[in-house]
Amino acid sequence: MPWDRNQMAARAARELQDGMYVNLGIGIPTLVSNHIPEGMTVTLQSENGMLGMGPFPYEGEEDPDLINAGKQTITELPHTAYFDSAQSFGMIRGGKIAMAILGAMEVAENGDLANWMIPGKLVKGMGGAMDLVAGVGRVIVVMDHTNKHGESKVLKECTLPLTGKGVVDLIITNLGVMEVVPGGLKLLELADGVTEEDFRAATEARLV
């Protein structure tokens, strides 16, 4: 059985280390916060200007002045700090954020990432994704291995406009885990019940 969204998030959470400052993207990456190991301190950054992002508020306690980068109402924690957008991206661009966990439309074997635009179809914008992949220490992509037509999203070359060139370090999909290494992708792990044959059949990129 391929991994479901929660299992992919749980696998991504295993990359976290105590004391890390981390930025989580929208979608499956957001679920990673539910899997932070007990006893480990991980501080979540929200690029609209907050370190120490807390859970959703209880009903009736929503604060319009307190939202995450997905514009959802959230809460603060005892160690929360607020700052403006220039400083927020100063810490992102400046390499102070250890890791970003993001979704993707396509990833290529050289670490190229496309996750912001489908020409003529989807023009919403890149938000902070280009700054994050250019600046943070380690970029982890969490996504389904194939699209809804069954085509591989793990490609030799991206076909969509790039978010960043050669920026991805680790790819976690519903079928397994790959590391970006010189010459291609290294298969590190298969999801439970997925054979290497299945995995290779669903992967366009070169596996080394």
Next chain:
Amino acid sequence: MKKLYGSAAEALDGVLFDGMLIASGGFGLCGIPELLIDGIVEAGVKDLTVASNNAGVDDFGLGKLLATRQVKKMMSSYVGENAEFMRQYLSGELELEFIPQGTLAERMRAGGAGIPGFYTKTGVGTVIAEGKEVKEFDGQEYILERGIFADLSIVKAWKADETGNAIFRKTARNFNPPAAMCGKVCIMEVEEIVPTGSLDPDAIHLPGIYVHRLIRGQHEKRIEQRTVRQKEAV
């Protein structure tokens, strides 16, 4: 010199002109200068270029200025919440410059700090780099981005004293300080004016030097995505 004005219309009087560049604070609908946006709608100036991270929603925030066709061009990082924006953009009525969020914030900050350009690795190897100077520093490529020098900044703070020293609240700070810095004229709207001397000088987020005109008013502060959790059973 008195900075406090009685209304958005009074504060905007004499600073608006067709074709001007306006920098706006806010992220989504959080911390947006909603009173000044309404004032600009009423004033009717047109062919505006607006630098703002987002473009509001159809009936609130900058979406109102789009509905009245007063905006010629947006400079933004994300515009996904606005159907009228999409319609105008896809039909060619509205120009759009997509700017990575951190680059937009830094372009405002740089403009306000007298820096006409800076190099960043954000966007290297993407469409964002097209037509921009590429320079190598210590073996890594960077692209040249320009500071933004706006004709007018419109921002929103939580409270300010009569000299414009301002304090923001939680994530409503966002783009407001860099947007405030980059305008030739900056108008700020706040929820509360406090007597000068009552704010802790060590706790000022934005010094009043950046703020030329100031208004106080009631804010709707609409929530874009209301997300809650259930109370655990005791």
